[in-house]
Amino acid sequence: MSDQLTITLPDGSxxxxxxxxxxxxxxxxxxxRLAKAAVAARLDEEPVDLGRRIERxxxxxxxxxxxxxxxxxxxxxTAHVMAQAVLDLxxxxxxxxxxxxxxxxxxxxxxxxxxxxxxxxxxxIEARMRExxxxxxxxxxxxxxREDGLALFxxxxxxxxxxxxxxxxxxxxxxxxxxxxxxxxxxxGFVDLCRGPHVPSTKRLGAFRLMxxxxxxxxxxxxxxxxxxxxxxxxxxxxxxxEHLHRLEEAERRDHRRLGVELDxxxxxxxxxxxxxxxxxxGAVIRSVMEDYSRARHRESGYExxxxxxxxxxxxxxxxxxLDFYADGMYPPMELDEGHRYYPKPMNxxxxxxxxxxxxxxxxELPLRFFEFGTVYRYERSGVLHGLLRIRGFTQDDxxxxxTPDQLVPELSSLIEFVLSVLRAFGFEQFEAELSTRPEEKSxxxxxxxxxxxxALFEAxxxxxxxxxxxxxxxxxxxxxxxxxxxDAIGRRxxxxxxxxxxxxPQRFELEYVGADNERHRPIMIHRALFGSVERFFGILIxxxxxxxxxxxxxxxxxVLPVADRHEPYAEKxxxxxxxxGVRGELWDATHDTLGARVRRGKLEKAPYxxxxxxxxxxxxxxxVNRRGSAEADxxxxxxxxxxxxxxxxxxxxxPEGAAP
RNA sequence: GCCGGGGUAGCUCAGCCGGUAGAGCAGCGCACUCGUAAUGCGCAGGCCAGGGGUUCGAAUCCCCUCCCCGGCUCCA
Numbered sequence: 001m002s003d004q005l006t007i008t009l010p011d012g013s014x015x016x017x018x019x020x021x022x023x024x025x026x027x028x029x030x031x032x033r034l035a036k037a038a039v040a041a042r043l044d045e046e047p048v049d050l051g052r053r054i055e056r057x058x059x060x061x062x063x064x065x066x067x068x069x070x071x072x073x074x075x076x077x078t079a080h081v082m083a084q085a086v087l088d089l090x091x092x093x094x095x096x097x098x099x100x101x102x103x104x105x106x107x108x109x110x111x112x113x114x115x116x117x118x119x120x121x122x123x124x125i126e127a128r129m130r131e132x133x134x135x136x137x138x139x140x141x142x143x144x145x146r147e148d149g150l151a152l153f154x155x156x157x158x159x160x161x162x163x164x165x166x167x168x169x170x171x172x173x174x175x176x177x178x179x180x181x182x183x184x185x186x187x188x189g190f191v192d193l194c195r196g197p198h199v200p201s202t203k204r205l206g207a208f209r210l211m212x213x214x215x216x217x218x219x220x221x222x223x224x225x226x227x228x229x230x231x232x233x234x235x236x237x238x239x240x241x242x243e244h245l246h247r248l249e250e251a252e253r254r255d256h257r258r259l260g261v262e263l264d265x266x267x268x269x270x271x272x273x274x275x276x277x278x279x280x281x282x283g284a285v286i287r288s289v290m291e292d293y294s295r296a297r298h299r300e301s302g303y304e305x306x307x308x309x310x311x312x313x314x315x316x317x318x319x320x321x322x323l324d325f326y327a328d329g330m331y332p333p334m335e336l337d338e339g340h341r342y343y344p345k346p347m348n349x350x351x352x353x354x355x356x357x358x359x360x361x362x363x364x365e366l367p368l369r370f371f372e373f374g375t376v377y378r379y380e381r382s383g384v385l386h387g388l389l390r391i392r393g394f395t396q397d398d399x400x401x402x403x404t405p406d407q408l409v410p411e412l413s414s415l416i417e418f419v420l421s422v423l424r425a426f427g428f429e430q431f432e433a434e435l436s437t438r439p440e441e442k443s444x445x446x447x448x449x450x451x452x453x454x455x456a457l458f459e460a461x462x463x464x465x466x467x468x469x470x471x472x473x474x475x476x477x478x479x480x481x482x483x484x485x486x487x488d489a490i491g492r493r494x495x496x497x498x499x500x501x502x503x504x505x506p507q508r509f510e511l512e513y514v515g516a517d518n519e520r521h522r523p524i525m526i527h528r529a530l531f532g533s534v535e536r537f538f539g540i541l542i543x544x545x546x547x548x549x550x551x552x553x554x555x556x557x558x559x560v561l562p563v564a565d566r567h568e569p570y571a572e573k574x575x576x577x578x579x580x581x582g583v584r585g586e587l588w589d590a591t592h593d594t595l596g597a598r599v600r601r602g603k604l605e606k607a608p609y610x611x612x613x614x615x616x617x618x619x620x621x622x623x624x625v626n627r628r629g630s631a632e633a634d635x636x637x638x639x640x641x642x643x644x645x646x647x648x649x650x651x652x653x654x655x656p657e658g659a660a661p
Numbered sequence: 662g663c664c665g666g667g668g669u670a671g672c673u674c675a676g677c678c679g680g681u682a683g684a685g686c687a688g689c690g691c692a693c694u695c696g697u698a699a700u701g702c703g704c705a706g707g708c709c710a711g712g713g714g715u716u717c718g719a720a721u722c723c724c725c726u727c728c729c730c731g732g733c734u735c736c737a
Contacts, residue, residue, distance in 0.1 A: 106732095116665065214732030215664025222734050226664050229732070257730095261672080270668090270710065270728045326737055347737070381662050381735060382728095390736085476737060500737095527737095564694040590694060600698035614696050624696070633697060 008059045017054060024050035024200065027062045037064035037236075039204065040073045040197040047073075049141055049197040065204075065236035075100035077139060077199045078129075078208045078234040079107050084182055084190035085128035086230070090115070095192070096158035096218060096227055103244060104208075104233035108216055110158075110225065117213045117228055125230070126210045133205050137182040137189065139198035149177040149193065158218065159193050207241040208234035250490055256542035257387040263547050263605065265555075266388065275385045275392030277535060282555035285584065287538060289553055290426075291373055293653075294397055294530070297422055301414075303371040303399060308351035310375060314341040319508055320350040325477065331377045348374035349502075349527060352400040353509040356523075361513040366523060367403035367411050373534065374398045388539030395534040402511070402523040405452070411526065412460035412482075412499065419484060419497045419530050420466075426537075426553075427544060427655045430487035433466045434495075436474035443477045445503050453501035453524075454480045478504035488544040496537065500527040545656070548628060551608040551646070552653040558585040558646065559602045560623075563614035565590050570618040574611065574639055581643055583650070599626065609646065629656070 004016040007026065017026060023041035027034050027050065041048050042061040047069070054060070063070045079098035082105075087093055090111055098107030111117070117125075144152070146163060153159035163177055180198055183189040199205065209232060216229040235241040252258075260266040265283030272278065279287060295305065314333060317323045322330065326346060333341035345351070352370045361368070375395045384390055403411050420431060435457055438450045457480055461468055468482070475481055481500035485493050502525045505511075512520040531537035541549070551557050558578055562571040571587050578585040588598045595612065602610040603626075612624035616636065623642055625634040648654075 119666090212731060213665065216733045217663075220734070222663065226733075228664075231732080268729085274728065322737075329735090329737070349737095378736085383662065383664095383733080384735065385729090478737085561697085562694095563696050566694080594693085594695055594700060595697060596695085597699055598697090603698060610697085612696060616696085626697070635696080 005054060006057045007054060010059075010061045019055055020053045022050065023048065023052050023054065023060060023062065026054070026060060030062070034062055034064065037066060037070075038062045039065045039070045039199045042069075047197050049139070050200050051141075052197075066240075071234070071236060072100045073197055073199060074205060074236060075105040075234045076194075077202070078205050078232065079105040080139070080180065080182065080190070080192050080194070080198065081129050081132050081202055081205060082125065082210070082230060082232060083107050083109075083192060084132055085125045087190065089121075089124060089128055094156055094158055097162070098192075104211070104231060106216075106229045106231045108158075108218070108227040108229045110227050117230065119213075122210045122213065122230065129208070129210075130206075132182070133202045135185060136201050136203040137184065138201045139196075140181045140183065141178055141196055141198075142181060143176045143178045146175045146177060149179065152179065152191065153193065162193060205234070207236065207238050208232055209241065209245070247490065251492070251543075254490070254543040254546045255387075256389070256539040259542050259547040260388065260539070263542075263555075265542070268387070273392075274382060275380060275390075277388055277391060277393075283538070285555040286541075286549065286553050287534060290531075290534065290538070291397075293425065294373075294422065295371075297418075297425075298369075298371045298399070301369075301418055302367075303369040306352065306355055306370045306372045308345075308348060308355075308372060308374060310377075311342045311344050312350065314343060316350050316354075317343055320347075320353075320505060321508060322346060322350075329378050329380070331379055344377040345374070346376050346378045348372055348376065348396060348398045349400055349505060349525075350509075352398075353505055353511060353525070356400075356402055356511055357509055361402075361511075361523075363404060363513050363515045363521070366513060367401050367407050368523075369399060369401045371397075371399045388535040391533070391535055394536065396529050397531045397534060399526075399528045399530070401526040401528065402506070402513075403526070404513075404515075404521070405524060408453070408456045408501070408524055408526075409459050412456055412501075413463050415499055415526065415528060416460060416464045416466065416482070416484075419499070419528075420464075422530055423484070423486060423496065425653055426541060427550060428486040428488075428496075431466055432485045432487075432493070433461060433464075433468035434471050434474075434483045434485065435461060435468055436471040436476075436481050436483070438475050438480060439473045439477060443475070445478065449503045450480065453503065457482055457499075457501065476500055476502075478502045488540065489546070492543075494540050496532050496540070497530050498528070498532065501525075502527055548606040548608075548656065550653065550655050552650045554606075554608050555584065556586050556605070556607050557583050557650070558609045558611060559598075559607045560585060560587045560611045560613065561595060561598050561602070562587070562590050563595055563612060567613050567615070567618060571613050574613060574623060577639060577643060578646075581647055583643075583646060602626075603628070611642075 003019065005019055006014050006016060008014050024038065027038040038050055040063040041050055041052065042063060043052060044058045063073065065071065065074055079100065083095045083098055086109055087095065092112035094110040096108035098105060149163045150160055166177065177193060178195060179191050180194045180196060181189060181191045182202065211231045211233055214229050215226045218224040218227050233244055235244060263282065264280050266280060267278050269278065314323065330346050331344040333343045335341055355370060356368065373395050375393065377393050380390060380392050401411060437454055461482055479501040481498055483495050484497040485495050487493055506522050506525050511523055513523055515521045560571045560575045562568045568589055575585050575587045599610060606628060608628045610626040617623055622636045622638050625637045625642055
């Protein structure tokens with residue numbers, strides 16, 4: 001019998017090693033590049049340190065720093081280094097938790113005397129971290145019993161709480177905890193409660209930066225103390241860190257709040273109040289094009305347009321259940337007509353239910369699809385407001401579909417297809433869905449209804465070819481739902497559309513239709529928002545296109561610039577030709593600005609086309625065409641052919657080529 | 662709502678430890694009439710978010726309110 005162990009690598013090959021060999025040694029034996037990139041390992045799927053000794057036959061995978069899992073380890077180790085730096089610089093600080101997150105890590109602290117971190121502190125902490133990295137401290141794993149752990153963290157209440165809760169939740173499991181030590185030069189050093197794994201040594205780290213300080217409730221509970229969280233980002237190389245910082249700059253450049261004001265689309269004057277926006281003419285043009293297109297698509301697909309008021313009496317909200325469940329999120333009522341309370345609407349559905357109920361309905365009318373751009377008001381907590389993306393007054397492209405149980409699956413299937421088709425028209429190409437099931441607590445309705453509806457959603461989404469995740473227990477209180485997410489031009493994920501099955505409201509409003517059997521039946525309702533909120537969708541479009549909208553959406557599609565005043569009559573003629581064909585154009589005359597200045601302004605305003613007309617054009621009925629995104633002007637283009645091409649582009653709602661600029 | 666940071670001209674921002682405001686861009690006027698990313702000169706523009714307080718004197722220091730930013734919590 002051999003005393004060698006057999007390890008199986010991810011490619012299926014095997015190696016013989018002697019017992020006690022470390023994962024790091026295996027990596028080194030495979031190749032020096034791998035050894036250099038290695039940060040941790042997986043031993044029979046269990047994440048372990050590179051220093052872990054192999055004592056049995058196993059499957060082993062080396063985790064490298066350029067993988068998601070590897071970056072996870074790097075970030076986690078960097079968080080430890082940050083905690084060490086903070087404890088060095090702020091004696092008496094308590095440290096709570098410090099996990100890796102997308103793009104980086106954070107650590108939560110409580111400073112003695114309620115002191116807060118300042119921006120200067122971040123620089124000091126970061127400098128101390130660099131010293132720790134340079135000191136090449138090893139990460140040493142140690143396991144100990146629960147009591148020893150509690151003793152070790154005697155003056156660290158948050159750590160003690162974690163140890164106690166870990167123990168409580170793992171009844172019967174072995175009650176040991178693991179800690180990682182970073183011994184300092186003088187024998188002191190840092191120790192943190194941690195499952196690991198970690199990089200072998202701090203010198204393995206370095207491409208990090210501390211980003212910001214923020215408050216965060218301990219354990220995410222707003223009734224518990226607020227700790228101070230420091231966020232950092234960390235990467236496998238300086239290059240990857242740089243790229244990340246560039247992505248942040250890019251996101252900032254696209255910020256809809258900045259571009260919205262710069263391009264004169266919207267504003268948020270303080271006088272208006274928090275969470276409310278004004279749509280300026282240029283923003284309003286885009287919005288009306290969006291809405292017109294949406295209405296046309298809805299009509300084509302068998303929806304009927306409705307309009308409903310902004311306020312309704314309290315009894316309507318009692319019937320719908322909003323006053324029971326969501327009174328906190330509603331604007332307060334105004335009192336009229338001897339004590340009747342009228343609430344601004346937080347949702348449109350009760351109105352659509354009333355339209356359904358306005359007369360006897362036949363099964364022959366179903367599915368009945370009501371559609372409305374309905375402006376709603378929700379009292380969002382002040383701290384959550386964010387430009388157009390989270391706002392208190394907004395407009396839902398809201399639809400309520402009433403159907404029979406038999407119609408549910410086909411209706412959901414065509415709904416998904418419809419939603420994707422409209423989103424594609426606006427330039428989104430990547431979709432991901434999330435199917436949310438019945439919440440554990442706080443839900444209403446029978447098990448059979450929930451099962452039926454959930455099954456219908458699964459069937460529809462399985463047939464759609466969309467990739468999706470299941471979010472257990474994340475459904476609305478009245479029914480399960482499918483949310484559709486998109487990826488924008490720089491890869492960010494946004495939740496847009498939602499499809500929700502609802503048995504509750506039809507019941508509360510006692511909706512009925514007469515079936516083929518001449519009996520009364522209760523319809524099922526589907527709530528559906530496609531853009532979600534027009535304001536939010538618009539904000540996302542601004543960021544997706546960085547303000548350079550496709551021509552069909554652009555507020556000004558074409559600028560006409562006469563080279564000199566004498567070309568103005570011809571420019572007027574060109575402009576009127578464009579306008580007669582329905583193109584949105586403007587003429588910027590030569591009276592005050594040079595041609596160069598006007599061209600520059602046109603480009604900064606991201607006009608899709610800037611036409612320059614001079615002597616040559618007047619005599620030959622042409623224009624000089626500057627297309628957005630192309631450096632070269634196209635001189636001498638006949639007006640007719642330019643216009644024909646432009647109209648085709650608008651008519652087809654053509655999208656910019658490649659990634660948006 | 663909570664923690665932290667802010668609010669000075671339309672925009673971006675300067676204004677140290679208190680001595681009653683400044684730049685660039687934008688705007689307006691005049692000149693320039695020009696073929697592709699800033700023509701020149703000049704002018705005007707601020708209740709320093711709002712209110713209260715301290716002080717001989719407040720943009721500056723303190724308090725309250727409103728609004729914004731970054732997080733946390735929340736999101737029918």
